[in-house]
Amino acid sequence: MxxxxxxxxxxxxxxxxxxxxxxxxxxxxxxxSFDEAGRLPFADDTRPAPDAGNVPNLRNSNHV
Structure with a gap:
């Protein structure tokens, strides 16, 4: 060959x-299944992010 x-x-x-x-x-x-996967980005997800309450607030810092 x-x-x-x-x-x-x-x-x-x-x-x-x-x-x-x-x-x-x-x-x-x-x-x-392909149609369902295609509609996935437009799904209404009303659940909050898992760590949404643990994000520090950096806008109110007292640093100059």
């Missing part, structure tokens, strides 16, 4: 992986 055959084989395998990932991403059975 020479170097060009190895390069061609790797190129074909990488293209096959690309096509496989493309088909997986566009398959109908994954649509619901």
């Amino acid at each position: 020479d170097l060009n055959t190895l390069r061609s084989t790797v190129t074909v395998l990488a293209f096959a992986c690309f096509i496989g990932i493309f088909l997986w991403a566009w398959s109908g059975r994954n649509r619901a």
Whole structure:
């Protein structure tokens, strides 16, 4: 096996992986989970941050 055959084989395998990932991403059975993940940044999260009460107030310091 020479170097060009190895390069061609790797190129074909990488293209096959690309096509496989493309088909997986566009398959109908994954649509619901991808739609839910797409709406996640717009979700209304009303819970406070875990350490919101422990942040020191640096604006009222008496340093000059």
